[in-house]
Amino acid sequence: MPSIISIRGVSKTYASGLTALKSVNLDIHQGEILALLGPNGAGKTTLISIVCGIVNKSTGSVLVDGHDNVSDYRITRRLIGLVPQELHLSIFEKVWDTVRFSRQLYGKPHDDAYLEKILKQLSLWEKKDAKIMTLSGGMKRRVLIAKALAHEPRILFLDEPSAGVDVELRQDMWRVVRALRDTGVTIILTTHYIEEAEDLADRVGVINKGELILVEDKHALMDKLGQKQLTLELLKPLAKLPRKLAAYGLELAAQGKELVYRYDARNARHSMAEVLQALSAAKIAFGDLRTEQSTLEDIFMGLVKR
């Protein structure tokens, strides 16, 4: 896939001496949804601020659609829309005026029909004449999205889009994000809600302490790092694990009432059938079984703790 953003060796040390990013390399593919995961203070916002031109980088280069984001800033910034993390809005303004302002600021002539379409898509049309100060937090976030889309960008950055947003609105926003992706917009979102990345993203990048630890296709990542677990509920509790079964890597749990078999999705040491056969040979009966798969959250915690 062609990359629309290419980040090479980007680092940032703030005037305060804080090093927020350490030589980050990242290619963002055209048309994908990339989720950047990381704990607070990991450098996610700094990275996207550098791409968007809000923060000067200390070293490295950023190419957007082949153009340098400093020397060709007029071209690259027109391609990008940014939804900031905080609700930075002029509260005395009306929704319609602020969205029109954004479009003009990006050097685009009026196109009220387009702005109407966006506001309707974001369920903001009824509020177009409302002052921003009268809107709820969720509505304000939608206004920020509308502002970011006002100049028809091909790339959209969403910095923590669901921070402080209720479940319903979050679902609503994900629907909007998917609809945008379907129109060909490349979307980069930062989040520390793992389920957001799991639900939305095509690829996942993990940032910790200013370093990009990995970037992977979401499914590949979960396959590669995901653990599966088979739990068998025994009819009779076992005091001790028979020696034969220990060789299979089985463990006793719940005071001997359960047998647990943990395995990597790809490289299971023994097939499930082998394990079950061994159980039957040892005459251990079970009443029920369940399997669980590790979530991105587990994977993420595993990576960040390293």
Next chain:
Amino acid sequence: MNWYGIWAIYRYEMARFFRTLGQSLVSPVISTVLYFVVFGAAIGSRIQDVSGVSYGAFIVPGLIMLSLLTQSISNASFGIYFPRFSGTIYEYLAAPVSALEMVLGFVGAAATKSIFIGLVILATSAFFVPFHVAHPLWMALFLLLTAITFSLFGFIIGLWADGFEKLQIIPLLIMTPLTFLGGSFYPISILPPFWHTVSLFNPVVYLVSGFRWSFNEVADVHVGVSLAMTLFFLGLCLAIVQWMFNTGYRLKN
């Protein structure tokens, strides 16, 4: 050039002005009226003519300059500081708007507002003292250059300030003494020699002198010197703004 962008910034800033038009105009007009009552009528009637000009008419250009300077600084500094304070600055920084375009939008709007106020004060003055403008074009030129220069200066303060206190401190600590010692109310020639020399280091002297010359051809320094000093200060402010944007000072670091 991103003309739409400049226009968007300019219009947004002007909209803020018109939203609070009453407040924006009332305070400078009231203070000017007070100056005329105190200096023009009460004290002025006991003061001799200055170079053949009545004292009331003599202080008109000075009073307009006084408002023009303070209004330019406060409009421009607040205009750029407030988005920094509220966080909405992100949008200006992420937009394809150059430093020059941002300056044109913000400073252009601040200068427009202060010129507007300057003209209102000029009109107000006409109710109190008869005066006449000998060189209207020069007057317009000094009005424009001063408004732009001090709006730029205000813009610099708005970029530099990291709190509302700092936003106030420069106008209070530096501009008030400079304007009062800048010959708004008296010709600097009446000062003792030492203070006369000190005054020549005050840029406001040149602005007031040039502006006053355009009214009644009374000046502390030659009008050419006034113009040159005004342009010099304008260039200095432009250079500082350019440096701030190039280095990302207080904006992108």
